[in-house]
Amino acid sequence: MKEFNFNRCPVCNGELSAVRLICNDCKSEYSVSKPFSKYDFLSYEQKEFLECFLKNKGNIKTVGEELNISYPTVKRRLNNLLDALDLNTSKEDEPMKFDKNKFGNINYKSNVPSEIIRRKLYENNGVVTISLLDGKPCTIFASSDGKTFVSDKLNQKTVPFSYSVFDVIVDLLLKSNNYSAPKGNGHGKEDKVGYGKCTDDTVMGAIAINYFKKSYGESTYDPVFVLSAMLDWAGIASNNRGYISLTADYLSKCYL
Template sequence: MLTSGEKASDIVREKLLVNGGTAVIPLQKGDFCTITSTDNGRAFTSDKLNRHNFKYEFSVFDVVVDLLKKSPQRKAKKGNAHGKGDKVGYGRCTADTVVGTIAIHYFGKKPGESCFDPVFVLAAVLEWAGIAKNGWGYIQLL
């Protein structure tokens, strides 16, 4: 659980380091993903996100939590970036969704651009860290 003044990025990083830098985390549909700390604890990779070839800074979790803090009931739709109409700012990839806010505030995407959708892994990690509930179609801050 996130307390006042704590950052989600620090909680996830510390929990991962306590686990030796690698953790196997259950995904919502019953599969598992492996996350691994990289860059001396500044970033992480996952086998489900480009097979450990793409790094995410832990700050991506702060972006998600900032959205949840501002959302009604501290809950936001996950969204989607897979459909033809789901470009940044449109369809199911708007700024009030988790995928939309990651695209805009983490990746720096502009309206109409395509983006990668890492939410299924990031939501599972937030639940594993005790920060948020990974619900069907939404994430809610604990």
């Protein structure tokens, strides 16, 4: 027998309402006029997820552990729940349009970092999901103009980056001892450009000064955790805890 959908009338597809309540003990009945709530239409899985999510105060890691599901599955179920409740105002999961014809010429021989990553995104039809250092997924989207990219981990895809940012990072690594440099960061109160963990010998400092064009003492946005993972994905640099270093394979090629 086909499962009955309480959301719509099977005859005319009209909206249904509850008109009678009955006591399970004495069987007394009461007339009511009450439309169904959108919560009434959630599946058992969605209700279970919602209860777990609320109980754990939105801690995705704890939800995943309790339900024995992966981080991406937790995110997917959360988005499905938000969609079911008509609460999903985020466009994060909508696929970005990618037009290869507008991407521009691809240099298949160049070993310039910006060209390597641009080429790899092109070959993946403009979108790829990579792993961050903590194992969490990170999706990269190439703009069809072939000049910039965005990520779901960088201000929810509102901050576009030019591929030239990778040339800045690799230039620092090529000039550093053992072709390795600390990542640094721009999060702390003391980590202003040129100070703390944002000095010009760190990846964060190099990005702030040579890419963002920040002056000493200014605050800066920190995208290092994503950019380091992208360099690792491209085989250009190894993403380690606290530092990155150029791979032997990339060093054997370097710039043409």
